[in-house]
Amino acid sequence: HRLVMAETFSGLKQRxxxxxxxxxxxxxxxxxxxxxxxxxxxxxxHPKLKLFIGHGGLFSTFEATYHGAPFLGMPVFADQAGNVNRIRAEGWADVVKWDELNVQMFKSKIEEMVYNKTYSEVVKQKSLIMKDQPMTPHETVTYWAEYVIRHKGAPHLRSPVIDMPLYELYNVDVWLVLASMLLLVLLLLLWLVVGLVRCCCCRASRRKPAKQQKTKKKKN
Structure with missing residues (x-):
């Protein structure tokens, strides 16, 4: 794969x-x-960037969106394939499968994304949407830091989860009740099955002596 990529990059006009x-x-x-x-x-x-090639991790796709960079994904594991397929469906990315990698195909996909302006136009629009915020990240951090200071730690924003015991946080008591009910139902079903089996066995054992007595009377 490394040799294929090196040969492909060497045949490009771009740096x-x-x-x-x-x-x-x-x-x-x-x-x-x-x-x-x-x-x-x-x-x-950088304004001269034409294409970003990567594995398709979540942060890489966020960064590509923010900077308006068309993305060529080469996913390896975990969420990478899903991330690349999602942005591919949005129209500003494509995917290369490792088992299909060859110089001709790889170069063709790179040149398609570099020279076809549709990819760049779509992702630049995504970038504008992502950047269209009421405050910059720096202003947001500054505001909330000062907000917490003004309100002496802002205890009203504290999550109630902080004060919950672990058994309540993870619903241990609820799961125990549900498990107990399920166990009770299973025991009840088992008791019914055992009772039916015993009843059938008792009837069968009663019929055998009756049949034996009838056969003896016929012989006599």
Whole structure:
């Protein structure tokens, strides 16, 4: 997979920034820069950014939305596939499956997303919606910090969960009652089944002596 990606990136006209655990790679072209760490927020916010390729983690998709960056997802595990499929349905992302990865397909998807302006237009509209807030994040933090100070810790905003005992918080008492009722029903059903079986056995045992007496009378 690494070789396929390296060959694909080497064949692109654009400059590629690739986060890799080593700063060198054999047969890598000059348009690809490798680095162990990259300032992702600054890169996504750069006006010349054309495409963001990643695994599709939740925070990565949020960051791509905020900065208006089209996203090409290569999910590996957990929620990544779901995240990529969700934003793909919104019209500003696409997905690459690892078992189908090859140079031709990978390059085709990259070029489609880079040159097709629809992806960029859709995600930029998403970015505008996300940023359209009554206050900036800095103003929001400042307001609530001062609010808590003004109201001496704002005890009226404290969640009642803080003062709940654990058995009440996790509904242990409720589950115990439900479990007891279920156990009682099962015991009642068991008692009925046992009673029916005994009744049937008693009737069968009574019929056998009666049949034996009839056969003896016939012989006599």
């Amino acid at each position: 590629v920034l690739w986060k890799w655990n080593q700063e060198t790679m054999h047969n890598i072209s000059s348009n690809v820069r490798l680095d162990k760490w990259l300032p992702q927020q600054d890169i996504l916010g």
